[in-house]
Amino acid sequence: MVAVKRGPRPAQERLRRLLVMLPWLMQRGDVSLAEMAHHFALTENEVIADLELAALCGLPPFVDEMIDVFIDDGMVYAGIPRVFTKPLRLTAPEGFALLIAGRAAMSMPGAEPDGPLGRALTKLAATLGDDGLVVDLERPAIADRIATAVDAGERLVMTYWTPARDESSEREIIPRAVFTDRGHWYVLADDERSGAERSFRLDRILDLHPTGEFEARRVVVLPDTQRWFADDADVERVTLRLPTDSLWQIERYPVDSIEADASDPAMSIAVMPVASEQWLSRLLLRLGRDTAVVEPARWQMLAASTATDVLAAYERVKPAS
């Protein structure tokens, strides 16, 4: 067992863990120290320390039984007083977390409404009181196809639109995971073209074909979408001056900093990484005339020139009436 070096755990955390350990021990009977440490994500030494301390507790006459624990040859033997044979009820956050996890999983590809998860949720809801909690992941139909391909390790060919370059192209991928974050669905895949792992937005896949070729499955670590390009120091930054009440429009994107504008309390200064010039021009169009690029200078006219281009399209395409 690898000992993880960390500071001493606070009494509150140790008590919380102890209150789930004791009922678990009671139910399991004799158990190996290694299994117990693994179950509770602790080191064996931490388990020993907590159990030894627990053995000191117990108070006649109110508690006529002591917590009786001894550890011998890697095995834990315990006698648990009646007072600690059941876990503490779920806290509000714990109940909430289990319900939303269950509800979210029910709206993922492969969920079975009548399966064990559905039954577990019904039991949880009966205890916690549950209605009016809706997790809406709104997955596109293609998500299920890709999830099936992930499980099979199937190589796929897709037509993918890249907004940064405004072009669509055919790409071969081996899908490894499907995930949703901040309202969008993605596939994390081995990308043939770049020879690396890449995430693709499902709503930008214009077409998808199976190849009939299969690869071994591979467990991947999902990326943190908030940091995709934000962490890249090479990515250019833009400094925007925008109305403070428009800040919500940029909150979906990574932002380096947001500060109040010292000269005008209604305005804010935001520094953001720029995915591409096309991306920035779309953002500026949405923000409108009250937003200005402070720097770099070459983007100060970007909003006006993009707006002019779009207005030209309005000149070409006349109203229907």
Add this chain to the structure above:
Amino acid sequence: MAEPLERLTNLLALLLETRRPLTLQQITAELVGQYPVNDHALRGAFERDKSVLRDIGVPIEQQVLSGNDAGKTAYRIDRRRYELADLDLTDDERHALQLAVAAVRTDDQWGQEGLWKLGVGGDRPSRSVAATVPTFVALPVLREAVAARATVSFGYRDVGRILDPFGLLLRDGYWYVIGYDHGHDEVRTFRVDRIDGAVSAGNSGSFERPVDFDIRAVFPSDPKLLGDPETEITHATVRIAAQRAALVAGEVGEVAVTRRHSDGSIDVEVPCLNRDAFRSWVLGLTDHAVVVAPDEVRADVVAWLGQIAGDADATTAGQG
């Protein structure tokens, strides 16, 4: 003095086992030598212990005594409120919950803590499907208030709100709480991440939720549908250039495609009740999307663009 963990465990056991509520005096008499002797230090230590127990969810009840001990506060824990109710989960149901928690990415450990109580532990299973779900401390409080029909109060955009919460909805990566807003005398929607500070809940059973309440109906799936119900214009027709036609048709659905042109461009009919959301959507397509009808909506977008372009005459482009 005892280690903090030992004293906490003993205090917990004592309050669970006692039949009658105990005063601080009686508690210290039982927990011999575990609390400081000095009265001031004793009270401080006891308050800290109580708050640690309450923080982890232990329901400590207190009452003010009468009779011989009149005026003194006494404490106990009701075992029925303390213990986890028997959920009768089968092994496969437990496993399903573990997989569900593993498929949801959050910034906290709440799910794992809950699983431990249900007897589930060990390595987090790896999942090939996952969802990131944002969580906020206000959410569990709001969920319990919805379930208990308890009126809540919170600050929102610098104003105190009083709300009968009807439901919580996660959509598009944001949490919303929807309910009857006492101050505005109507059903309103609030973004949970914009709530300032703590949410406090009142008594259970303080309101009744309308029997026909359907959170999905109150909150339309398309943000372009949200908005001012006063306006009569609900839909706009947008010409999508050939380069984006497939992408947009996939997004809005084939039923929304009202016309296909020989150059590959298409006309789609999309909701525009929420003009801000509509404009944002159209502008995201830059010069690949042009509003062709109705005139009022087209003029609105053209005026917006004209202001950005800095061209006072730009509005003429909107006219036929």
